[in-house]
Structures are given as C-alpha cells and as structure tokens.
Amino acid sequence: MTFDAPAPALFDRALVPGRSIHVWLPPGYHQQPRRRYPTLYVHDGQCCLSNDEGGSSGGGGEGSRWDLNCALSRLVTAGEISPAIVVMLDSCGGGHLLDMDLPLGPEMPPVPLLRRRWLEYGDNPLGRKYIGYVCDVVKPAIDAKFRTLPSPEHTSAMGSSMGGLCAFLSAWRRPDVFAHAACLSPVFQLPLITEVALRRRLRPDARLYIDNGGDTARASYSVEGQRFRAVLDTGSPFLLVPGRLPASGCDDRWGCYADSTASVALGDATTEGFGGQDVGVEWRRGRLDFGDFSFSPINFGVVTSSVRKGGTSAIYLGLVRDRVPRVRPTLLEQTDIQSFQFDFPRRRLTLARRPLLRQRDAIPLVDLRPLGAPVAQYACRVERLLVNRAEVPLSRPAVAVLDTGTTGLVLSDSLYQSDELPLPGAAMRDVEVIVRTERGRPVALHASSRRYRQSDGEPEEFPLIVTPVSLPWFGLSAPTPLGTPLNFDSSLPPADSAPRPIVLRPRPASALDPAAQARRQLQLTVDLDAMRMSAVEAPATPGSAESFGVRRWWSQRP
Known part of the structure; x- marks a missing residue:
C-alpha cells in the first residue's frame, strides 16, 4: 500500500522534497489485530516491489527490481524469519536542480556528475536532513498509523550502494531511533571509516549486516588435505588460510584450518596489512594442492585475527612473487x-612453468622495490589519465598497479587531494589510464561505475568507490625498469616529484548496456622473470562459474 507521510517543515521541504512511500504488511497482520511488529525502513523503495504491486525496474542502488515483497512473503510463510512491517521510501527522482550531467555528444548518453540521491544518502548536511526527515517525520507517522514496536531495538534500516551508506548512517547518527542496519555494497568513504574507527556511537545491542563485491576472482585450494577458498590477489604475496577463531575469518565461505600434524609450525607470528585489514598470522610449513599442481613444502600463514580498516574481511591467495629481503618468502x-x-x-587461472608471452607484444612492467615498495607489484607507467573522459594533466609521473583483489579504484592521496583532478572522488564515474606496449601500441585500462539501462531508457549507476591511500615509500622521481641499476647512495629527490600510484582491478572499457559490458572482458597475462604483461579483451563465456578454475599450461613445443 502507498502511505502519505506528513510534509516536512517549509524550510526542510525545500531541501528534502516529498516522495512516494510504500508500506508492506506481513501475512496475518489483519488477522491478528493485537499483535505489534518490528519495522524495517528501506531506501530506494521504488526498487523493492514487484511490478504488479507498484514497483519500478530502476532508479535505485542496482537499477533493477528487488522483488522484496515476494521474498519476504515466502520467508515469513516458511517460518524462516519473523514478520515485520517494511517501509519503503522512494529515492528522489531525476530532474531536480541538483542533478547535473556531463554531455558527451548528440549520439551518446550524458555521464551523470551529480544526483540529489547521492547527496541525500551521503554523509553531508543534506544527508543529515534526509535522515532527520525519516526519523522525525516519517517514523512517527508510521508508528501512529500501524501497529509497530516503536523502540530502537525493533527498528532497522536497509539499502544498497548509496542507500546502504544511508542505512548505516541512520544507525550511526541516530541510535535513538535505529539500532540495526543492513548495508548491501555500501559506498563507504575514508573520512567515515576513520570516524567509525576512532569513535563508538552504535548501541550495544546494534546488529549490522554489511556485504561488498561478489565479482572478485576466487578459487579453491587444499592445504594438508583441508579445503579452502580465497581471493586470487595480484596485490599481495602470501598463501593464507583462516584459523578456527571467528575473528580470523573462519566461516563457510573460506573454510577453517584445523591443526594438522602433517604441517610444521615455524614458531613465529606476524601482523600483515593488506586488503583493507590487519591480520594476525601464525606461520607453518606444509603441502599445497592448487588445481593441477602440488607444491611441498610451502610456507603458509594461518590467520588468527583480523581487524578491518575499511576493506572486506576476506582471505587472500597472493600472486606477487618478488620481494625485498626483509619480507618473508612469498x-x-x-x-x-x-x-x-x-x-x-572463462573464470580461469592458468599457471605455467615457462613464459606464456614469448615474442608477443607486451606492456613492460616496472619494479617498484627500488622506490621502497616491499614487493614487486605488477605496475606499469601511465602515459595518460582520463577522468570522466576528460584528460587530466599530470605534473608528476604515475604508475598503474594491476590488483585483482582491490575494490573500485585506489589513488595516491597526493593525487587524490591535488588540484590536478577536476572532481572529488564521489563524482568520478569513469577513470581510464593509457599505457604503452613495447612496440608503442596504446592499451586502455578502466575503473568505472557499473552502468545499467532502466526500462525507460535512462542510465542508472552503481557508483565507483574511490579511496585515497598514503604510500610513503615512493621516494624516487620515476620508477626504474627491472634490471636497471640504481645508485642508492645518491640523495632522494623531493617528495613532490615522486611517482604516484593508481591501483585498479583489470577490466575493459565500460558500457551502458549490461549485455555489451558482459560480452568483452580481459585476459591478463604476466611473465614473471621478464616483467612483461599483456591485457587483451576477449569474449565472455555465458554461464561462467562463480569461482575461478586453476589449470596447468600444457605445450608440446620444446
């Protein structure tokens, strides 16, 4: 049913326009007139309902219909969840004064630069006005009309993307109203992550559900006969498995390591930082079975604890090989x-005991260890940088780091905060770096928002998550190719001439049509000794598996 909420005060009405509000009542609501129910407030409400109950197919987090009413009816009827009243608030539609687009030409749809929805659901003054509207106007009206349990411990918020951020902010900023939040792929930014890390504002009884990603490269492997899953990560160096403690990431997704007499404890423990988390690791030696390969003995780490600093709590299988001497064996x-x-x-990782590129044209990689990096990540020189299809003049060198384990885009804080970027991180929809092969051929690598077509033809986006990071170990004026000697006795140049990293997950050019986006994906090949890489687009395979298969490269050639 559609609910007409009271209008906000005149001044607030100009900042937070009225919108449609849908209310879903659980099965049995009218048959049990004395029963009261917990309440769930869902943002992007126009995406929640199936079309036969007034929903639309776009406009919100993923630009698609959620059929939330159908899922709730099924789960409540099956007794898998307790019944609840669900209040679905539409996001503000298009055409408002705060909506701005970047025109790209008569034959191309414009690129959204700003949307009122992003501001209303964001961590800013307008976002706080919107949360105040929900808490102080909508909720009292709902509590007066329906049989709710009005206390905070019975009140939750939910949303996707920017709506997921808004759901978290509802519990974070207004714990007097919301105790719980479900955040589906939320767009958390560094200032909020820092604030949450330094301050505790949630209620003691608060419950949070947060998930991110789903398109990471994951694979299965065995250590001493025990099965695990991990993110295949070209940005980290080690083989890790989750320990038995819940704080280690032990669950059905990744597996749980049980102490084995077949492995040997190395007697040392360290704290490793990557993937947006600090993990405590105890080191052991044992046997690894990975696809068609068996390796023994292999040093591996058992994760005993994990402290998130804004990333996802995942287990990583590192594919960076080379390191500086102070780092343990990769x-x-x-x-x-x-x-x-x-x-x-094809969702496949191929490992080879010989070079795969041979005489093919490839992108030369640069070794960042002489600049102070602890490992030789797969980096290449950036020739050009484009943000929202506009070229950005760079006053200092930049390197692109290809990292299959990252989410969104990671920029050096010195670049993120510079005057060179024309837009703040939240307004970046598409970032393109141009690199050159050995024969001079340009190759474009992208990090972009995921774009969809709504039923009315208008584009809708899942925002690009842009995160600044401080990497103080860059010290030289330009990266040096592997094998080129460096004079470590020479004085380092000023910090403002050091190269700046741009870390992105390899992907091809973005497309507004999701079918077109799925048709072309990347094949990324790296020859480790020669430090060469190729990145070519190839047709996607329909029905690809969720996990990557791992295979051995076979060849009859000498």
Whole structure:
C-alpha cells in the first residue's frame, strides 16, 4: 500500500522534497489485530516491489527490481524469519536542480556528475536532513498509523550502494531511533571509516549486516588435505588460510584450518596489512594442492585475527612473487611458476612453468622495490589519465598497479587531494589510464561505475568507490625498469616529484548496456622473470562459474 507521510517543515521541504512511500504488511497482520511488529525502513523503495504491486525496474542502488515483497512473503510463510512491517521510501527522482550531467555528444548518453540521491544518502548536511526527515517525520507517522514496536531495538534500516551508506548512517547518527542496519555494497568513504574507527556511537545491542563485491576472482585450494577458498590477489604475496577463531575469518565461505600434524609450525607470528585489514598470522610449513599442481613444502600463514580498516574481511591467495629481503618468502617464489594468466571471460587461472608471452607484444612492467615498495607489484607507467573522459594533466609521473583483489579504484592521496583532478572522488564515474606496449601500441585500462539501462531508457549507476591511500615509500622521481641499476647512495629527490600510484582491478572499457559490458572482458597475462604483461579483451563465456578454475599450461613445443 502507498502511505502519505506528513510534509516536512517549509524550510526542510525545500531541501528534502516529498516522495512516494510504500508500506508492506506481513501475512496475518489483519488477522491478528493485537499483535505489534518490528519495522524495517528501506531506501530506494521504488526498487523493492514487484511490478504488479507498484514497483519500478530502476532508479535505485542496482537499477533493477528487488522483488522484496515476494521474498519476504515466502520467508515469513516458511517460518524462516519473523514478520515485520517494511517501509519503503522512494529515492528522489531525476530532474531536480541538483542533478547535473556531463554531455558527451548528440549520439551518446550524458555521464551523470551529480544526483540529489547521492547527496541525500551521503554523509553531508543534506544527508543529515534526509535522515532527520525519516526519523522525525516519517517514523512517527508510521508508528501512529500501524501497529509497530516503536523502540530502537525493533527498528532497522536497509539499502544498497548509496542507500546502504544511508542505512548505516541512520544507525550511526541516530541510535535513538535505529539500532540495526543492513548495508548491501555500501559506498563507504575514508573520512567515515576513520570516524567509525576512532569513535563508538552504535548501541550495544546494534546488529549490522554489511556485504561488498561478489565479482572478485576466487578459487579453491587444499592445504594438508583441508579445503579452502580465497581471493586470487595480484596485490599481495602470501598463501593464507583462516584459523578456527571467528575473528580470523573462519566461516563457510573460506573454510577453517584445523591443526594438522602433517604441517610444521615455524614458531613465529606476524601482523600483515593488506586488503583493507590487519591480520594476525601464525606461520607453518606444509603441502599445497592448487588445481593441477602440488607444491611441498610451502610456507603458509594461518590467520588468527583480523581487524578491518575499511576493506572486506576476506582471505587472500597472493600472486606477487618478488620481494625485498626483509619480507618473508612469498608463495610463488617457493614454486617453479614462471607465468600466469587470468582469463576473466572463462573464470580461469592458468599457471605455467615457462613464459606464456614469448615474442608477443607486451606492456613492460616496472619494479617498484627500488622506490621502497616491499614487493614487486605488477605496475606499469601511465602515459595518460582520463577522468570522466576528460584528460587530466599530470605534473608528476604515475604508475598503474594491476590488483585483482582491490575494490573500485585506489589513488595516491597526493593525487587524490591535488588540484590536478577536476572532481572529488564521489563524482568520478569513469577513470581510464593509457599505457604503452613495447612496440608503442596504446592499451586502455578502466575503473568505472557499473552502468545499467532502466526500462525507460535512462542510465542508472552503481557508483565507483574511490579511496585515497598514503604510500610513503615512493621516494624516487620515476620508477626504474627491472634490471636497471640504481645508485642508492645518491640523495632522494623531493617528495613532490615522486611517482604516484593508481591501483585498479583489470577490466575493459565500460558500457551502458549490461549485455555489451558482459560480452568483452580481459585476459591478463604476466611473465614473471621478464616483467612483461599483456591485457587483451576477449569474449565472455555465458554461464561462467562463480569461482575461478586453476589449470596447468600444457605445450608440446620444446
């Protein structure tokens, strides 16, 4: 049913316009007139209902219909969840004064630069006005008309993307109203992450559900016969498994390591930082079975604790091979693997004991260790940088770091906060870096918002998450190719001439049509000894598996 909420005060009405509000009543509501129910407030309400109950197919977090009413009816009827009243608030539609687009030409749809929805659901003064409207206007009206349990412990918020951020902010800013929040792929930014880390404002009885991602490259492997899953990560160096403690990430997704007499404890423990988390690790030595390969002995780490700093709580299988001496042995350096290929269209990782690129044209990689980096990440020189299809003049060198384990885009804080970028991170919809192969061919790599077509033809986006990071170990004026000697006795140049990293997950050019976006994906191949890489687009394979398969590269050629 549609609910007409009272209008906000005149001044607030100009800032937070009225909108449609839908209320879903659980099965049995009218048959049990004395029963009261908890309440769930859902943002992007126009996406929640199936079309036969007044919903639309776009306009919100993922630009698609959620059929939330159908799922709730099924779960309540089956007794899997307790019945609740669900209040669905539409996001503010298009055409408002605060909506701005970047025109790209008569034959191309404009790129959204700003939307009122992003502001209303964001951590800013207008967003706080919107949360105040929900808490102080909508909720009292709902409590007066329906049989709710009005206390905070019975009141929750839910949303996707920017709506997921708004759901968290509802519990964070107004714990007197909301105790719980479900945040589906929320767009958390660094200032809020820092605030949450430094201050505790949630209620003691608060419950949070947060998920992110789903399109990361994951694979299965065995250590001492025990099965695990991990994110295949070209940005980290080690083989890790989750320990038995819940704080280690032990669950059905990743597996749980049970102490085995077949493995040998190395007697040391460290804290490792990557993937937006600090993890406590105890080191052991044992046997690894990975696809068609078996490696023994292999040093691996058992995760005993995990402290998130804004990333996802995942287990990573590192594919960075080379390191500086102070770093413990990496996974790949304990093997005879010389090359690997990520085939994203076929969801397949190929490992090879010989170079795969051979005489093919490839992108030369640069070794960042002489600049102070602890490992040799897969980085290449950036020739051009484009943000929202406008070229950004760079006053200092930049390097692109290809990281299959990252989410969104990570920028050096010195670049993120500079005057060179024309827009703040929240307004970046598409970032393109142009690199060159050895024969001079340009190759474009992208990080972009995921774009969809709504039923009315208008584009809708899942925002690009842009995160600044401080990497103080960049010290030289330009990265040096592997094998080129460096004079470490020379004085380092000023910090303002050091190269700045742009970390992105490899992906091809973005497309507004989701079907077109799925048709072309990347094959990423790296020859480790030669420090060469290729990134070519290839057709996607329909029905690809969720996890990556791992195979050995076979060849009859000498």
